[in-house]
Amino acid sequence: MLKIVTIVGARPQIIKAAALSRCIRNLFSDKISEFIIHTGQHYDNNMSEVFFEELDIPKPNINLNIGSASHGQQTAKMLQGIEEILLCEKPDYIVLYGDTNSTMAGALAGIKLQIPVVHIEAGLRSFNKKMPEEINRIMCDHASTLLFVPTKTGIKNLEHEGFVVGNQAPFSADNPGVFHCGDIMFDNLIHFSEMAVQKTAIMQNLNLQENEFLLCTIHRDNNTDSLERLKQIISALCFIEENLGLKIVFPLHPRTSKIIESSLPDDLYQRLSTNKNIHIIAPASYLEMIMLEKNSRLILTDSGGVQKEAYFFKKPLIVVRSETEWTEIIENGAGIIADADEGKIVEAVKNFLQNNQLTFPEIFGDGHAAEFICSTLLGQMPKNI
Ligand code: UD1
Ligand code: UDP
Numbered sequence: 001m002l003k004i005v006t007i008v009g010a011r012p013q014i015i016k017a018a019a020l021s022r023c024i025r026n027l028f029s030d031k032i033s034e035f036i037i038h039t040g041q042h043y044d045n046n047m048s049e050v051f052f053e054e055l056d057i058p059k060p061n062i063n064l065n066i067g068s069a070s071h072g073q074q075t076a077k078m079l080q081g082i083e084e085i086l087l088c089e090k091p092d093y094i095v096l097y098g099d100t101n102s103t104m105a106g107a108l109a110g111i112k113l114q115i116p117v118v119h120i121e122a123g124l125r126s127f128n129k130k131m132p133e134e135i136n137r138i139m140c141d142h143a144s145t146l147l148f149v150p151t152k153t154g155i156k157n158l159e160h161e162g163f164v165v166g167n168q169a170p171f172s173a174d175n176p177g178v179f180h181c182g183d184i185m186f187d188n189l190i191h192f193s194e195m196a197v198q199k200t201a202i203m204q205n206l207n208l209q210e211n212e213f214l215l216c217t218i219h220r221d222n223n224t225d226s227l228e229r230l231k232q233i234i235s236a237l238c239f240i241e242e243n244l245g246l247k248i249v250f251p252l253h254p255r256t257s258k259i260i261e262s263s264l265p266d267d268l269y270q271r272l273s274t275n276k277n278i279h280i281i282a283p284a285s286y287l288e289m290i291m292l293e294k295n296s297r298l299i300l301t302d303s304g305g306v307q308k309e310a311y312f313f314k315k316p317l318i319v320v321r322s323e324t325e326w327t328e329i330i331e332n333g334a335g336i337i338a339d340a341d342e343g344k345i346v347e348a349v350k351n352f353l354q355n356n357q358l359t360f361p362e363i364f365g366d367g368h369a370a371e372f373i374c375s376t377l378l379g380q381m382p383k384n385i
Contacts, residue, residue: 004092007094009103014051018188020095020370037082037085064082099134123154147163149180181373185305189367211295217250239342254283297316298349308364312364322337
């Protein structure tokens with residue numbers, strides 16, 4: 001039996017882990033056993049527990065309960081906690097998702113103990129090292145033995161950094177295996193899309209009709225920690241509702257809700273909070289979120305995962321960052337980078353409201369990334385997609 005230790009900590013990792021756990025349970029339960037460590041990076045019920053219940057993920061074997069702290073403190077505590085468990089559990093692989101501090105801590109703990117590191121969602125680059133995530137993903141990729149890459153751009157990024165696609169086994173951190181396997185979040189979307197229709201009432205609860213609203217999420221540190229950027233985004237949302245006839249649905253990440261409550265100027269706060277067509281809601285569950293995405297007219301976000309889900313649901317995307325890792329979406333014309341600039345955001349919305357001719361060629365694989373990953377872990381080496 002192959003034993004893996006999976007590290008989760010932040011919301012998107014819990015969601016991604018659902019796809020692999022489900023695949024192990026359904027197809028590989030006699031060959032792979034999984035031990036889940038939750039670092040506790042996200043801890044509110046609606047940022048963590050809700051996903052385990054809704055997406056039927058096995059309860060974590062251990063929750064380190066690290067919680068929020070500065071980058072150094074948080075990562076150091078995680079590293080210490082993960083190392084202790086790896087020494088006891090002695091897995092064949094440590095499996096990591098994405099680019100958070102939990103990912104980084106897992107990568108360091110694994111490589112130092114010479115436990116092969118598996119990075120799912122490898123190869124992404126923003127080419128902006130001011131992003132904490134960019135540092136985390138570069139370090140994690142370079143500590144990995146197996147790199148599972150969602151897009152062709154991710155493969156090219158790794159090749160530029162000296163990785164070789166087509167390396168032969170046996171793999172190691174010095175001879176890593178790089179695989180183009182599609183996006184594991186797409187596996188989830190296919191699996192849960194219909195269930196979201198059956199099991200959620202968020203459209204009825206908010207009294208929303210299909211295509212009458214813009215869905216927005218914001219949580220990146222440079223958008224929340226810069227009041228100027230946050231003001232531009234919020235002001236754009238108000239303008240769009242007041243002038244372009246779109247309702248707004250805005251599930252708030254706790255980081256964003258804290259800063260809006262504490263620091264947004266009074267006039268803008270009033271304009272936002274008294275507008276009955278701007279629905280500011282608590283973080284949505286995954287099924288609620290994909291229901292909102294599916295029914296939205298447009299999606300405006302700085303989230304990595306929500307950008308991709310916009311594309312999966314064939315929705316026009318406005319990226320409120322100065323760059324994106326998901327460059328294919330922009331190149332296909334299905335997304336516009338508007339940064340945190342009110343004028344550019346409003347222009348992008350107008351542009352998409354007039355243009356219904358968008359195309360969405362397949363760029364995120366076939367929805368079987370988790371099977372690909374499990375087979376590769378077992379040494380069966382499927383062909384790159
Ligand atoms: C983290 C990841 C980011 C990812 C995001 C997904 C890093 C460096 N950042 O950002 O890459 O896109 O998760 O959502 O790892 N908070 C709560 N309750 C919670 C969790 C957080 O109130 O359950 C608040 C705390 O005030 C905390 C702040 O949110 O200080 C930021 O949380 P943190 O996990 O440090 O970073 P995120 O912004 O969530
Ligand atoms: N998500 C959710 N509820 C929300 C906002 C996002 O379930 O209120 C889901 C979303 O559908 C996607 C994932 O969380 O699957 C993205 O996570 P997040 O935006 O927190 O982080 P990122 O992807 O930017 O790292």
